[in-house]
Amino acid sequence: MRQVFTRLLLVGLCFAAQAHAERAHYFGATISPRGNYFAVAAKGANGRYTVHVFNLVRRRGVPLAADFGGDVTRVLWQSEDRLVVYVGDLTSEPPQERGVVAIDHDGRDPVTLGRYGVPDFVHTTDSDEILLGVSEYAGRPGHDVYRVNTRTLKETLLTSESPGKVTSWVVDLAGVPRAAAVAESDRNAWYVRKSATAPWQMVEEARISQLPSKPMAFDTDGKTLYVLSRRNGEHTALYAYDVGSGAWDGPILRHAKRDITAGFYSDFARRQFLGIWYQDDKPSFLWFDPERAKIQKSVDAALPGRTNQIDKGGDSWLVISSSAREPGEVYLLDSKRMSMQKVLSYSIPSSSALY
Numbered sequence: 001m002r003q004v005f006t007r008l009l010l011v012g013l014c015f016a017a018q019a020h021a022e023r024a025h026y027f028g029a030t031i032s033p034r035g036n037y038f039a040v041a042a043k044g045a046n047g048r049y050t051v052h053v054f055n056l057v058r059r060r061g062v063p064l065a066a067d068f069g070g071d072v073t074r075v076l077w078q079s080e081d082r083l084v085v086y087v088g089d090l091t092s093e094p095p096q097e098r099g100v101v102a103i104d105h106d107g108r109d110p111v112t113l114g115r116y117g118v119p120d121f122v123h124t125t126d127s128d129e130i131l132l133g134v135s136e137y138a139g140r141p142g143h144d145v146y147r148v149n150t151r152t153l154k155e156t157l158l159t160s161e162s163p164g165k166v167t168s169w170v171v172d173l174a175g176v177p178r179a180a181a182v183a184e185s186d187r188n189a190w191y192v193r194k195s196a197t198a199p200w201q202m203v204e205e206a207r208i209s210q211l212p213s214k215p216m217a218f219d220t221d222g223k224t225l226y227v228l229s230r231r232n233g234e235h236t237a238l239y240a241y242d243v244g245s246g247a248w249d250g251p252i253l254r255h256a257k258r259d260i261t262a263g264f265y266s267d268f269a270r271r272q273f274l275g276i277w278y279q280d281d282k283p284s285f286l287w288f289d290p291e292r293a294k295i296q297k298s299v300d301a302a303l304p305g306r307t308n309q310i311d312k313g314g315d316s317w318l319v320i321s322s323s324a325r326e327p328g329e330v331y332l333l334d335s336k337r338m339s340m341q342k343v344l345s346y347s348i349p350s351s352s353a354l355y
Helices: 015-019 290-302
Strands: 002-004 026-031 037-043 049-055 060-063 071-077 082-089 096-104 121-124 129-135 143-149 155-157 166-171 177-184 187-192 201-206 213-218 224-229 237-242 248-253 262-267 272-279 283-287 307-313 316-322 329-334 339-345
Touching (some): 026 071, 026 339, 037 071, 037 329, 049 082, 071 121, 129 166, 143 166, 166 213, 177 213, 187 213, 201 213, 272 290, 283 307, 290 307, 290 316
Parallel strands (some): 049 071
Antiparallel strands (some): 002 262, 049 060, 143 155, 166 177, 177 187, 187 201, 213 224, 224 237, 237 248, 262 272, 272 283, 307 316, 316 329, 329 339
C-alpha cells in the first residue's frame, strides 16, 4: 500500500538498521494496511534472515515457514493478507538483492516473481496486483512498467508508448506512467505527459552529459511532479514542477553544503501523496498529509533526539525509533488513546523482546 521511493530505498529498511546490520537481529518492520499485523526481517538460527509476522490482535508472532533461498532484505505489505519480500545476500559487501517473492502472511501461496529480476520499484495497491518497474524484460530494451497479479502472474504492460529508451519511470497515483528519463547514444532527456493519452513533452535535454534533474514522484492531484534538480545552484535540491504550465516552484528542500537525498511516501491504494523523507543532519520527514504531520510531531516530542519513522495501519501506527548507537526500537501507537507501547528491539534476539 505504501512506498518510499526506493521504500526504496526502501520501505521497509529502517535507516539506522542498515548502519548496524552486523548486529541487528531484526530490521525493516512494517505494519499491514488495516493494522492487524506487522512484519519484520528476523535473523534465524542459521544466520540467514527470514520474515516474522506478528498478529497484533492475538498478540503473537511466528516466522514464515518458507525457504526464500537467501536473506530477506526488504518486506512490503501488498495487502492485508499478502506480502512482497525482497531476497538476496546480506553477507556480501555491499549486500545484494536477487529477486522478489509474494507470499501470504501465514506462509501460504508463495509465488516467485523471478522473471522480473530485481525490480526498479514495487508499488502496492492493497490488492492482489502490484505495479512493477523492470528493465530489459520480454525482449524489450530499456525499462518498463507492468501491472502484475502476484497469484496468477497475469501481467499488463503499461508503457507500450514511451518517449525513447527509458532508464526510469515515475507512475502517478492512478497507476499511469507519466514521467520518464531517457538515455540515448548522443543525448539524455526527461519527459512528462498530462494524462495516459496525452503526448509526451520534453522538459530538459542534455547532449552527452548528465541531466541536471530527475523526476521523482507525483502529488495527489497528478498535476505536480516533484523533481530533484541542480537548476539553481551547485547542489541538488527538491523542486515542484507544474505539469500543465511547465512552471517550477522551489526549492522546497535544499542544503547549503550537499545534495538533498530524498525518498517519497505514496499510498497507491488510496491515491494519496503523503510526504518525503530526506537526509539532513539526520534523516528527517516533511509530511504533506496533516494527520502524519501531527503524529510525527507527537512522536518526536515523546522520543526526542532520535530518528522516528512512522507508518500507519488502520487506527494504529508503527514507530521505528533509532539513533547513532541504537539500530531500532519498535513501538505501537494507538492514535485514539495516544498511548505508545514498545513491542520489539532490533538488537535483541530473544522472543521475550515482544510485548
